[in-house]
Amino acid sequence: MNIMTWSSLNAGVATPEIFLLCATCAILLIDVFLSDAKRHISYVLTLATLVATGCLLVAGYSLQPLLAFNGMFVADPLASLSKLGMVVGVILMLVYGRGYAVARGLFRGELFTLTLCALLGMMVMASAVNFVVLYVGLELLSLSLYALVALQRDSSRSTEAAMKYFILGALASGLLLYGMSMIYGATQSLDVFVISQKIANDEANRLLAVFGIVFIVTGLGFKLGAVPFHMWAPDVYDGAPTLISQLIGSAPKVAAFAFIMRILAQALEGFAFDWRSMLMVLAVLSLVIGNLTAIAQVNIKRMFAYSTISHMGFLLLGIMAATPGGYAAAFFYAMTYMLTAAAGFGIIMLLSREGFEADQIADFRGLNKRSPWFAAMMLIVMFSMAGIPVFVGFFAKLAIIQALVGLGLVWLAVIAVLMSVIGAFYYLRIVKVMYFEDPTDAAPIAAGTDAKLVLSVNCLLLLVLGMMPDRLLTALTTALQFSLHTGL
Amino acid sequence: MIEVIFYVFAAVLLFAGLRVITAKNPVHAALYLVLSFFNGAALWMLMQAEFLAVSLIVVYVGAVMVLFLFVVMMLDINFEELRKGFWKYVPVAGVVAVVMAVEMVLILTHRAAQIEGAQLVNHPAGYNNAKVLGQLIYTEYFLPFQLAAVLLLVGMIAAIALTLRKRKNTKYINPADQIQVKRNDRVKIVSMPAEERPSVEAPKADDGQA
The missing domain is CATH 1.20.120.1200 (NADH-ubiquinone/plastoquinone oxidoreductase chain 6, subunit NuoJ)
Incomplete structure (x- = not known):
């Protein structure tokens, strides 16, 4: 048995997580003593915590992977960069959602503490290199999200969405755990590096491991919302307060990417042949069903849910390639999709007001005449999601398709392109509704200056990254190279 | 045995x-x-x-x-x-469950699976299960143990956030407000003109009824 020493604990590596946890507990306590009128103090503290966590992540960035907590936690570039992405995603959600939360009585201390706990879970998911820790991180994220979805407790739709999310999430966790136990049976280890070593040395029970992989991929499919495990996604996105839909739709996708990389690309790399075919089925089904069903939606939140499903199909295609190029393309896709989805949900929230939810496509009618600026921002988001050149979505899709063609999987690339073209229809329909129809709603748009400013920067980033994608792509490629292929 | x-x-x-x-x-x-x-x-x-x-x-x-x-x-x-719908779906769910169970048994008992029969452990006398578990949890598994504690904290916050409501008919009083009360907040002096004494005939009617 390992004896723990200070050097094997090496807790300094996890400074951002430790700081985040301490700050969360402090905010939890401070918030109790604040009256409702002073709730903005917790809000500012939460934002300060997030910014400080981001700074700690940047300060502790190292290309060489550093192990901590007896080899259960790793700080490598993959973890650090995806954590930075998650922190940005959560900051965006809080900034866009402030007015929305105040108008709906959601501006409470629990919103902040549960969001920070969800972020902690995501950060653990990205850094864990032991199946037990990976699972606990995932549960920390999921449990916080279930509660956040139900936070609007007098709304029966939110409660229904939370129940559906909870039950299917519990089922997915069970499947994932069963799969992990099979991998443990096949390799006698829970450590990601030991498992990959044993598989490389041919010491693992192949049939048992592949049996476990089936359950792991199913569990991951549920959590990502990939077809045929996607049934919860539209109901949850639609039923949850938009603020929480944004949280579910943006940052956790980056965490899920890192999570999949740890399990499939790092631990089970030796069985890539087996999980690639499973991911391929999930990806193709997600692309086809996600895009085709999105066309029929009249509710923009449901439309975003189906569009997320199709984007997850793209993400899975990149991972499925199982090459450094494919992984880097998928990482780029996850990061930029997080930014795009955050802006999309942000606009829905900023157009909403007390007692009115701008969640129907009809609510966007003639937006250009009401506010040309908002219409332009939505235009950028829609073009980016549709993958129209110059915007970042195009390069994200291009990188994935390049990886596929490089492997000779031209038919998969053709399906991906065809489905993107079909998908462009429902994105462009929103643009048409905004620019070529007359407004039916004349109420002024009351959005805060801070949110408007951040939204402008966010959308500008979609444009700038689209024009100069190389630097981010190179950074992510290098990060993955150092994370996946440095022997520890 | x-x-x-x-x-x-x-x-x-x-x-x-x-x-x-x-x-x-x-x-x-x-x-x-x-x-x-x-x-x-x-x-x-x-x-x-x-x-x-x-x-x-x-x-x-x-x-x-x-x-x-x-x-x-x-x-x-x-x-x-x-659970009205429960019995309606039982046949379909049962068929799916049986098919899955049979498939799993077929895979796991296949020759290629090479799963050895479980070996029951036999610990020496004086072996302390709780001690071994405690040593592992507090040293090697320190991180998941701490995170599990955070998980419980989240459960507690969530339970309070979802169920705690302010009661409407609460009899709670704020002592600070009680102390700061002034005479003018409670007593109101109304000046009224002097009135004549009411006549004595009214109570008489009541007596007759009793």
Whole structure:
């Protein structure tokens, strides 16, 4: 048995997580003593915590992977960069959602503490290199999200969405755990590096491991919302307060990417042949069903849910390639999709007001005449999601398709392109509704200056990254190279 | 002998688990869950994991299930009404479950699986299960242990956020407000013109009725 020493604990590596946890507990306590009128103090503290966590992540960035907590936690570039992405995603959600939360009585201390706990879970998911820790991180994220979805407790739709999310999430966790136990049976280890070593040395029970992989991929499919495990996604996105839909739709996708990389690309790399075919089925089904069903939606939140499903199909295609190029393309896709989805949900929230939810496509009618600026921002988001050149979505899709063609999987690339073209229809329909129809709603748009400013920067980033994608792509490629292929 | 005991407990465990979801009375379902916990604990006992077995009974049977039974008995819900659709889907779900179970058995018992029969551990006398577990949790598994604690904190925050409501008819008073009360807040002096004495005939009518 390992004896723990200070050097094997090496807790300094996890400074951002430790700081985040301490700050969360402090905010939890401070918030109790604040009256409702002073709730903005917790809000500012939460934002300060997030910014400080981001700074700690940047300060502790190292290309060489550093192990901590007896080899259960790793700080490598993959973890650090995806954590930075998650922190940005959560900051965006809080900034866009402030007015929305105040108008709906959601501006409470629990919103902040549960969001920070969800972020902690995501950060653990990205850094864990032991199946037990990976699972606990995932549960920390999921449990916080279930509660956040139900936070609007007098709304029966939110409660229904939370129940559906909870039950299917519990089922997915069970499947994932069963799969992990099979991998443990096949390799006698829970450590990601030991498992990959044993598989490389041919010491693992192949049939048992592949049996476990089936359950792991199913569990991951549920959590990502990939077809045929996607049934919860539209109901949850639609039923949850938009603020929480944004949280579910943006940052956790980056965490899920890192999570999949740890399990499939790092631990089970030796069985890539087996999980690639499973991911391929999930990806193709997600692309086809996600895009085709999105066309029929009249509710923009449901439309975003189906569009997320199709984007997850793209993400899975990149991972499925199982090459450094494919992984880097998928990482780029996850990061930029997080930014795009955050802006999309942000606009829905900023157009909403007390007692009115701008969640129907009809609510966007003639937006250009009401506010040309908002219409332009939505235009950028829609073009980016549709993958129209110059915007970042195009390069994200291009990188994935390049990886596929490089492997000779031209038919998969053709399906991906065809489905993107079909998908462009429902994105462009929103643009048409905004620019070529007359407004039916004349109420002024009351959005805060801070949110408007951040939204402008966010959308500008979609444009700038689209024009100069190389630097981010190179950074992510290098990060993955150092994370996946440095022997520890 | 141990094999026979294992199969008996395992069979009862499976039966109890099945009854948990098929029992019509929710109290019966909860009691079947207690039975399945007891059998699970017995299986752990066979593996000489006595600490886990005892804590399963103490925590789940002693605390969680008793609370659960209380809740079930307090709530006046017609559970049969809630699960009207349940029996309609049982045939389809049953077929899917049986197919999956058969597939899993076929794979795991296949020759290529090479799964050796389970070896029951045999610890020397004086082996302390709780001590080994404690040493692992507080040293090697320090990180997941701490994170599990955070998980419980999240559960607590979530439970409070979702259920705590301010009561409308509360009789709570703020002592600070009580102390700061001035005479003018409570007593109002109204100046009224002097009035004549009412006539004495009115009470007389009352007397007649009594």
